[in-house]
Amino acid sequence: MTDSGATSNGEHQQVDCVDQALKRHRIDDTLTNEMRLTDLIDDCLEPIFLKLSIEDLVAIAHTNKQLKPAAASAFARKFGTKKIVLSNLKDDLPIDSRMDSVQVVDLNVSLRLLRSFGHKISKLHIGHKKSMGSIVFSNRLLIQYANEYSKSLVEITFGPLASSELSLAAHESFPMVETVRVWRCNLRRFGQSEFDGCFPEIRRLEFVGNVPSNECIVDCLPNLEHLAINTSSFMHIKGTLPISLALNPQLLSLTLKTNDALFILRKGHPYLGLLESLSVTYDSKDLLNEHFGFEDNEVIQFESLRKLEVNFADFCCDSIPHIPFSSHRLTELKVSIGDCDHKTCNRLVRYLQKHQTVTKFTLINRSDPFWEPSNISEESKMKISQAMSSLQEADFWNIEFSTGEVKQFIGNCKMLHRFGFKLINGGDFNDLKKHLGSEWEASIDPNGNVKIVRK
Template identity: 35%
Template sequence: MDNRNEAADRKRQPEGANPPANKRSKTSETVSADVQRASNKIAQQPTKIHYTRLRRRMDEEEEEKLAKLGPQPNDGTTKLTDVNVDCLEHIFKNLSLIDLLNVADSNKQLKPAADLVFASRYGKQWIFILSRYKSILIFERNMYPPTVQIPRSFRLKLLRCFGHLITKLDITHDKHMDAYVNEYCAESLVEIKFQRCKASTLDDLKKPFTQVKTLCFDSCKLGSKLSELDKWFPKVRRLEFTDRNETAVHFPHLQHLTLSLPIDTNNRLNNLSELLRLYLNTRSLSIIGYFEFKYLQSVSEHLQHLERLDINPFGYFSNVGNDTVHFPNVKKLKLRDVVRESRLRWATH
């Protein structure tokens, strides 16, 4: 009976009131392990934080290096801008002038190769940008037909992209184009011809044309501004006027002079004599237009060092008489329709 009562009392006792000894020991071990793990986690936390910051800093430095190098191809392909200049030049030789202009105007990395192609193909050719033509014409040795022609609407882009490579230019006065020519061609032009320009053309200039050796004015009205030409064209060796200019200008390096004498010019002999006195060391002279025999006498009087003389009169000489003109140093004489008067005599050394 006693045993039965003890068993009943144990059943009535709440669970966990007196746990077995082995259970109490297991619970204590679990708690100790949990405490140890928490302690380790707290001890390792500063190291993880330091590693995360270091890794982030290294990643940022790597991104900065890649940004300085520029975008890198990630698909294994080669872009056109990755090709060297020699290969690009070979490729661009197959392009038309318009395509070459578009390439030079669209990408700075491709422009050096486009410059090489333009310089080798058109650098020494004459470029005509005239208002009477709807196209820009490029001639080799100033001979027809042109090497190439493109719409005139490309004139400003042509000067902006390749002006530093153009050496020979024939242009009609245009305010915007004059400014472009001066801005982009001042250091490259060797020969330039102005057509129908006005005195205001010189007002638009900002810097001199330092390499121009041949300067020509066709049907231009410069007036008093003509005296400023030596400032803007300091190295001229060949000067050509195809119309009347009342004011003369001195070019210290001038070797060749071309003059055109209109029929309606007043006091032509005085103007011619004044002009010739400025170029006493000129070696070559071309005269075109309406003039009398006394003009040649003025030439022989002033240009004692003349070595070449080209005469192309409009019509007959007048008042020839029995006079003789003497050119002691002339080595080459070209007469066009001059010997129509039997009394005209030439004396050359």
């Protein structure tokens, strides 16, 4: 009886357990069937939304107000630090808008993106190409939406745009924008009030491949610190740009890649007393121009200049041309040359001898690295090293050194702690490491470019 009773009780207990499990299963099924995505808290939704594309997040935010906060949070985490490029152009975009960015090509998605997540975007590029025959001014609409919904923008790029599309005068200001880039836009109808009224906090202004108007920057922009002009079509405003420099003496950096860079600097340099960084591109024949030619020893003196970048536009020339800029505070010098017949670098060596404050020097040879070897002689390399007693960092791009030349260069520059160059024979790298000893760390890439750093 006892065993029979125990068996019976055990069977009843098993039945009860099965019944309870079935009930729980039915309850779980009921809950599962009735639960909606909107019942989940945002903390649960966000990891799911992080796996979605920008188009999917826009679709969710556009169709469901309850899910919009979680979608916005996921957008901010996944795309908030990237540049948002609203353009249906594939390859015709500037390099800075191809790197670390996300592109949206559909106009409707772009508009919904700005309306839904505009407040989460910090960097924006607008340059939507209209379809043939379209009468919809898509870029005007995108700019209007950005102005209305993207109040947290700190950087904005326009282009390519037609002159009729880039109009900002009717809009409210972008209160936080500090960087404005205008890329390949026709600005003949673009007035100075456009910048004054729309970008009260502008600190960096860049024109790349544009046709600016005479009036676009002839005014005081009190917060402007960095100005870059990179276009060959600047002939008609060479007289007004020096006025712009005079009205903005607070500039800290200036980049000029124009046909009349030397003329502009000669006229405008008295107003650039605070300038710390200058990048200028010019042709050697510009130095001999009858209107603003330079004498052999003539220089433009900058009081505060610390960093100078000189790019010689000549692809072929007899020797490294004269550098007509000077500063007793210069610490960084970068020189970019074409395929010059520079067996000797006498002008460059004399310039370095006069600027003993230079601690970082870069020399770039723009000739084809796969076909044209460097023409810089061993004598010139050694003269360069001997001319800079305070040199700490040196980079020679596409300029070949032998193991012996490396050792001699280091021996001449006692304070050198970083050195970059191209090894003539990549197979000599291990031999070079042995000669350098434990004092230096060395690395080489597949193209034979070597970096050595003093430990």
